[in-house]
Amino acid sequence: MNFFKILRRSILKTSAITEKNIQMHLRWKYTILTAYFAPIITILMPIIVLNKFFEFNTEFGPWTAQNYIVFIFIGYIIMLLRRLVNEIPAELRREKFYKTLSALIVAPFNRFYLLIGYLLSELFMISIPVIIFFVLIFLFYPISFFTILFVISLVIGISLIFAGMGFIIGIFAVSNENIWSIMGFIINLVFWASCVTYPYDLFPNEIKIFINFNPIYFIIDILRWTWIENDIILTITQHPIHIFVFIIFLIIVPIVGVYIFNLIYKKFGISGY
Amino acid sequence: MDSTIIETFNLSKIYRLKRKGKKILALNDVNIAIKEGEKFGLLGPNGAGKTTLVSILSTLIQPTKGYAIIDGYNILQKPNQVKNKIGLMLGRDMIYHRLTGYANLKFFCKIYEISDYKEKIKNIAKELNLKKWLNEYVEKYSTGMRVKLSLCRILLLDRKILFLDEPTLGLDIKTTNFIVEKMKKIGKTIFLTSHNMNVVEKLCDRVAFINNGNILKVGNKTDFKNFMEKGIKIDIGIYQKKDKLKLELDQQDFIIKTKVIENGLIIYLKERKHYKDLFSILNKYLVYKLREEEMSLEQLFLKII
Numbered sequence: 233m234n235f236f237k238i239l240r241r242s243i244l245k246t247s248a249i250t251e252k253n254i255q256m257h258l259r260w261k262y263t264i265l266t267a268y269f270a271p272i273i274t275i276l277m278p279i280i281v282l283n284k285f286f287e288f289n290t291e292f293g294p295w296t297a298q299n300y301i302v303f304i305f306i307g308y309i310i311m312l313l314r315r316l317v318n319e320i321p322a323e324l325r326r327e328k329f330y331k332t333l334s335a336l337i338v339a340p341f342n343r344f345y346l347l348i349g350y351l352l353s354e355l356f357m358i359s360i361p362v363i364i365f366f367v368l369i370f371l372f373y374p375i376s377f378f379t380i381l382f383v384i385s386l387v388i389g390i391s392l393i394f395a396g397m398g399f400i401i402g403i404f405a406v407s408n409e410n411i412w413s414i415m416g417f418i419i420n421l422v423f424w425a426s427c428v429t430y431p432y433d434l435f436p437n438e439i440k441i442f443i444n445f446n447p448i449y450f451i452i453d454i455l456r457w458t459w460i461e462n463d464i465i466l467t468i469t470q471h472p473i474h475i476f477v478f479i480i481f482l483i484i485v486p487i488v489g490v491y492i493f494n495l496i497y498k499k500f501g502i503s504g505y
Numbered sequence: 506m507d508s509t510i511i512e513t514f515n516l517s518k519i520y521r522l523k524r525k526g527k528k529i530l531a532l533n534d535v536n537i538a539i540k541e542g543e544k545f546g547l548l549g550p551n552g553a554g555k556t557t558l559v560s561i562l563s564t565l566i567q568p569t570k571g572y573a574i575i576d577g578y579n580i581l582q583k584p585n586q587v588k589n590k591i592g593l594m595l596g597r598d599m600i601y602h603r604l605t606g607y608a609n610l611k612f613f614c615k616i617y618e619i620s621d622y623k624e625k626i627k628n629i630a631k632e633l634n635l636k637k638w639l640n641e642y643v644e645k646y647s648t649g650m651r652v653k654l655s656l657c658r659i660l661l662l663d664r665k666i667l668f669l670d671e672p673t674l675g676l677d678i679k680t681t682n683f684i685v686e687k688m689k690k691i692g693k694t695i696f697l698t699s700h701n702m703n704v705v706e707k708l709c710d711r712v713a714f715i716n717n718g719n720i721l722k723v724g725n726k727t728d729f730k731n732f733m734e735k736g737i738k739i740d741i742g743i744y745q746k747k748d749k750l751k752l753e754l755d756q757q758d759f760i761i762k763t764k765v766i767e768n769g770l771i772i773y774l775k776e777r778k779h780y781k782d783l784f785s786i787l788n789k790y791l792v793y794k795l796r797e798e799e800m801s802l803e804q805l806f807l808k809i810i
Contacts, residue, residue, distance in 0.1 A: 241618065248615035252604065259603040259642070331598035338563050339616045340588040498567065 245341050249349025250356070253323065257357050268361045271311035275304050278429040292431035299460055300431075305369045306456050307428045312358045313391055314428075317419055320350050320398030321405035321412065328406040337497065343490045351395040355388075362387070375462045382464050386455050389482045393451060396485030403493040422448050450477040510666060510694050511539040511562065515571035518557050518718070531557040533718040534571070539694065539711075541665075546709030547698040554718040555698035556595075559670045562696065563593040576665060592664035596671045597651040599658070600643055606630070606654050607639040610661060617662045629657050633687065649680040656684065666694045673704050682707075737774040741787070742794025744768070750790055757782070769794065 257264055282304070286297035295303050327333035336346065366383075375383070401419065404412040425439065426448040435443060443449050454467070454474040461467045468475055518532040532554045539545045549555050560566045562573055564584040572579055578586040593599070600609050607626060614622035630636040633653045643651065652672060659667055669688070673681040685707050688695065699705050705712055706726070713723040743750060747765060754760045754772055759779035764771045774783060787795070 244618070245616055248612055252601065252608070252612045255608055256601060256603040330600070330602060331595050332601055334565055334593070334595060335599040335613070336616075337565060338588055338591065338593050339613075340585060341616060 242342075242345060245345040246348045246352065249346060250352040253350060253353030254356055257353065264357055267315060268312070268358070271308050274311060275308050275429060278307070279304055282430075292433040294457075294460055295431045295433075299373055302369050302373045302459055303431060303456060304429075305365050305372075306452075306459065309362055309365055309387070310390070310428050310452050310455070312362055313387070313394055314423060315358060316351065316354050316391060316394035317398045317401065319354055320395060321402040321416075323350060324402040325405050333406060343493050344486075347395055347399050347486060347490060350398070351391055354395070355391055369459065373459065375459060378464060379458060379462050383455065383458055386458060386478070389478065390451055390455065393481050393485045396487075396489035399486075399489035400492050403496045407496050422446055425449065426452055428452060447477050447481055450474045451481060454478050508541050509538045510541040510543075510576050511537070511545075511573065511696065513537050513558075513562070513571065513573040516558070516561060516568050516573055517570040518554070518561060518566070519569045530718050532561070532568070535715075535718075535720055537713060537720060537723060539696065541694055542692065543711060544688075544695040544709045545697065546705035546712045547696070547715055548700065548702065548705050548712055549698075549715035550700055553700075553715045555700075555715060556670050557718075558715070559593070559595075559668045559696065559698055563591055563668050564588060565593070590664060591666045591668060592659040592662045593668045594655050594659045594670065594672055596674050597648060597655055600651065600654055602644040603642065605640050605642055606635065606646070606657075609643060609654065610639075610657055613658050614661055619661060619663065622661070625661055626657075629660055633657055634683075648675050649677070652676060652680070652684060656687065660691065664693070666696065667691070669695060669697045671699055672697065673699065673701055737777060738798040739772050739774055739783075740766075740769065740794065740796045740798055741772060741792060742769040742796075743790055743792050746790055750786075753786060757786070759783070 282292075282295075282300050285292075286300060289297070292300075324333060327336065370380075397419070401412060401415045404415055425443050425446050427435075427443060432440065432443060432449075432453075450473060454471060457471055457474065458464070458467045461470070513535050516532055516535040517530070520529045520531055521527075522529060535554075535558060537545075547555050547558065557566070561568050562575065562580065564580055564587050567581065572581050574580075575587045576590045578590070580587050601612070604612070610626045610630075611622060613619075614626070619625065626639070627636065630639050633656060635650065635653050635657060638646065638650060643654065646654065656672070659669070672688075673684055676684065681701070681704060685704055688697075688708055695708070697705065697709060711723065711725045714721040741750075747770065751763050751765055751770055754763050754770070759775045759782055761773035761775055763773075772783075774780070
């Protein structure tokens with residue numbers, strides 16, 4: 233089969249899943265609206281706390297009274313993107329209970345289409361607040377056109393990593409809910425120690441050790457560095473570990489996600505109706 | 506009609522229960538062969554292993570032992586090729602309740618690469634009296650309508666083999682008959698599981714009985730009719746000397762059982778050939794009624810298990 237035929241088939245099937253998921257989300261529109269506002273509540277406290285610190289000209293690494301809004305608003309965007317980690321398992325569980333997951337499993341298509349379909353539908357659903365907040369950040373702290381393109385690439389990359397994580401958790405949500413709940417707890421812990429809402433320098437040294445081993449921290453942090461440094465070459469050369477972790481996770485997590493999905497499904501199937 | 510399209514070889518499935526390491530034998534060395542175009546029914550009570558067998562054959566789950574060949578492909582070695590040949594319907598499930606009927610069918614058409622699906626959806630929905638409901642959310646559908654939509658879905662997929670697991674569960678007689686009539690007209694191989702004898706009797710060319718994971722008997726309708734004749738139930742109407750007749754019949758080898766009822770006797774004749782001997786006895790009595798009661802598949806099933 234030629235490349236274009238495969239590409240056409242992939243696009244067709246992925247778009248079918250994306251369209252279906254968007255239609256299902258839009259069945260109850262207020263649910264998605266509340267999902268937009270929930271992260272705002274989360275960032276309110278850091279805004280208040282950091283604002284108080286910055287009144288006394290405190291600095292946390294690169295974050296000052298002038299640019300901390302970039303930090304906070306990017307935190308909001310990350311929390312919206314985090315929906316992928318939570319929503320994909322929730323979606324798979326819904327599919328499990330209506331046995332539509334069985335319909336998808338017996339359908340002749342690659343699980344990558346499923347992963348990308350979920351990713352695109354979630355990105356579509358959060359696109360409005362993400363764009364609004366990026367525009368707000370841009371107004372506070374403008375960046376060059378090329379940096380914007382790089383930021384967009386990073387956001388898509390982060391989304392793919394989160395979608396892969398969601399997929400891994402998702403298969404446990406349908407096959408073993410014990411493991412799913414444990415994984416959910418670990419994910420909460422990992423995100424807590426990823427400096428989404430508070431800067432790295434605010435944390436005590438003991439927790440910093442944990443943060444330094446947290447890949448999610450590097451993945452999120454590179455987005456912030458890219459914005460405030462506004463120089464792609466500088467960001468890549470100054471933060472090689474960040475870039476390395478990001479690329480490795482971008483390649484590995486989605487592939488491992490699909491592999492684990494197939495493996496676990498084959499071994500344990502669906503349970504817990 | 507001659508080539509075998511589904512064949513299982515010692516198909517077994519053990520479910521391991523987490524507590525106390527207990528095992529449940531859901532399927533035990535199942536060997537069946539189904540010919541192309543055949544409508545095959547699998548009858549059994551709840552928990553007999555029907556859904557497990559369908560799940561294995563449709564590649565949803567893997568067997569513990571054995572394998573199956575579907576249209577030339579081994580389900581374990583070539584599951585993707587098998588998926589290209591089959592359609593699966595699990596009762597009224599496998600449809601999205603948050604979507605409209607049309608959106609459901611459109612989605613599956615895209616996934617299964619069905620061309621010109623708009624026209625096909627319209628036609629099939631019209632045939633199943635679902636057209637005016639297509640743009641409504643499935644959550645508003647009645648049970649019967651959901652089954653019809655599931656049937657629409659599976660028919661649209663245009664697969665060679667259709668696995669239908671309890672497709673008429675929870676439906677009223679009218680809708681059941683409607684669904685059965687529609688399925689009769691499908692020119693595909695159908696593997697139907699049910700615990701409704703009437704549905705299987707009306708639709709299927711051959712029937713297998715399954716219980717506790719074991720296939721008890723496989724045969725066509727004639728085989729079963731012959732089997733049924735081994736215990737022919739006869740209603741005899743008699744006003745006088747009921748007890749005397751019972752006593753006389755009880756002494757005969759060709760009578761399995763006798764039972765006195767208000768206006769006569771119910772007897773079970775071993776075989777139809779013994780009617781002559783029965784008549785020679787009944788001639789001595791004033792019999793006003795003699796009626797052979799045909800055994801339904803339901804009675805047969807109870808007899809087999």
